[in-house]
Amino acid sequence: MxxxxxxxxxxxxxxxxxxxxxxxxxxxxxxxxxxxxxxxxxxxxxxxxxxxxxxxxxxxxxxxxxxxxxxxxxxxxxxxxxxxxxxxxxxxxxxxxxxxxxxxxxxxxxxxxxxxxxxxxxxxxxxxxxxxxxxxxxxxxxxxxxxxxxxxxxxxxxxxxxxxxxxxxxxxxxxxxxxxxxxxxxxxxxxxCVVPPWRDGGQAQYIRRPLADKPSESTADARHWALEHLGDPITLADLATRANMSVRTFSRRFRDEVGTTPNRWLTSRRVDRARELLEESDLSIDAIAARTGFGTATSMRQHMNEALGVSPSAYRRTFKAPA
CATH class of the missing domain: 3.40.50.880 (Class I glutamine amidotransferase (GATase) domain)
Structure with a gap:
C-alpha cells in the first residue's frame, strides 16, 4: 500500500x-x-x-x-x-x-x-x-x-x-x-454514518411544489398499495386506476411528488425488498425473485446489477447475518 x-x-x-x-x-x-x-x-x-x-x-x-x-x-x-x-x-x-x-x-x-x-x-x-x-x-x-x-x-x-x-x-x-x-x-x-448508501430519484423531489387540492389527487395511496403487492404484476395503468387518474396525469403527478418515474420507483422498491430478503431470510434466489415481482432470478440479477453493481448471490454473501 x-x-x-x-x-x-x-x-x-x-x-x-x-x-x-x-x-x-x-x-x-x-x-x-x-x-x-x-x-x-x-x-x-x-x-x-x-x-x-x-x-x-x-x-x-x-x-x-x-x-x-x-x-x-x-x-x-x-x-x-x-x-x-x-x-x-x-x-x-x-x-x-x-x-x-x-x-x-x-x-x-x-x-x-x-x-x-x-x-x-x-x-x-x-x-x-x-x-x-x-x-x-x-x-x-x-x-x-x-x-x-x-x-x-x-x-x-x-x-x-x-x-x-x-x-x-x-x-x-x-x-x-x-x-x-x-x-x-x-x-x-x-x-x-447512519445514512442511506444511495437515494432514489433526483433533487426534483425536494423542490417545493403546490400540494394536491384534495388528498384523493395524490399518488400516495397508489404507492402504499404497490408496496403491499410488490410480488404481483403491477402496471402503470394499475397504479393510475388506484389513484383514479389517467395514466398521463398520474405519471406527471407521481414525478412531481416523488422525483422519479413510477416504473423506476417500483423497480427500486422491489430491489429494496429483495435486499431485505437476501439479508434476513434463507429463501432461494428464485423464491425472492417471485416474491418481489421480478419473476425470474435472471430479471432480479439484471436489476440488482444495474442498481447496486452486484449480483443477488454476491449481495447475500456480503450482508447476510450469520445464523
Missing part, C-alpha cells in the same frame, strides 16, 4: 460548515480490511488564514493553497461569498492563483454551488454538471457551455464530479468511495 488517497478540501469565505464537514466524515470512515484509512483528508484556505463561515463562527486551518499541489482529489464545498464566479463567470485573481497549484489529472469535486468555481475555471465546458436546484437556471445562464442537469443528485464525468444542494454531497462522496473501493466499503461507511 503506497499510502492513503489524499483529499484536500478548499474552504472559502462564507463556507457552509455542514458541507465543509462532509468529505472528512465520509472519506474518513473508509477503511481497508485491516482497518487502515483509505483516505487522508486535509483542509486548506487560499492563504492559510482563517475563513468566515455562513454560521456565527470562523474556522482556522493549518494549510494554504499550496497544499492543493499534493492532492489526489480536490473538493470545493459551497460558499455564500463566491464573488465574481457567481454572477460574472470568472475566478478572482487569488482563487485563480490557488487553482494553478492543482496538478493535471487531479480529481475535482464540487458540493452544491461549489460547481460555480469549477465552471468559472473553464473546467466544466462541454460537460454535464449540476448544482443546487435553486441555482440551475442561473448557473446555465452564466455558463452556457456547461450541460446543466437540474434533476440529479450528482454527476460523474470521470475526473470531475459535481453534486446538487447540501446533503447531496453525502451521496456524491459515497459514490466516490463506491467507485474507488467497491460496494462493501461504501455500504459500511454509510452504515457508520
Amino acid at each position: 503506497s499510502g492513503p488517497h489524499r483529499v484536500v478540501v478548499l474552504a472559502l469565505n462564507g463556507v457552509i460548515p455542514f458541507e465543509l464537514g462532509i468529505p472528512a466524515r465520509i472519506f474518513g470512515r473508509a477503511l481497508d480490511v485491516e482497518d487502515r484509512p483509505l483516505y487522508e483528508i486535509l483542509t486548506c484556505t487560499i492563504d492559510g488564514n482563517p475563513v468566515r463561515t455562513d454560521a456565527d463562527f470562523s474556522i482556522s486551518v493549518d494549510h494554504g493553497s499550496e497544499l492543493l499541489a499534493t492532492a489526489d482529489t480536490v473538493v470545493i464545498p459551497a460558499s455564500y461569498e463566491l464573488g465574481p464566479a457567481f454572477d460574472e463567470g470568472y475566478l478572482s485573481p487569488e482563487l485563480a492563483a490557488a487553482f494553478e497549484h492543482i496538478r493535471p489529472g487531479t480529481r475535482l469535486v464540487s458540493i452544491c454551488t461549489g460547481s460555480y468555481i469549477l465552471a468559472a475555471a473553464g473546467l466544466l465546458d462541454g460537460l454535464r454538471a449540476t448544482t443546487h436546484w435553486r441555482n440551475t437556471d442561473h448557473f446555465q445562464r452564466v455558463y452556457p457551455k456547461v450541460n446543466v442537469d437540474p434533476d440529479v443528485l450528482f454527476v460523474d464525468e470521470g475526473h470531475i464530479l459535481t453534486s446538487a444542494g447540501v446533503a447531496s454531497g453525502v451521496d456524491l462522496c459515497l459514490h466516490i468511495v463506491r467507485r474507488d473501493h467497491g460496494m462493501e466499503v461504501a455500504n459500511t461507511v454509510a452504515r457508520r
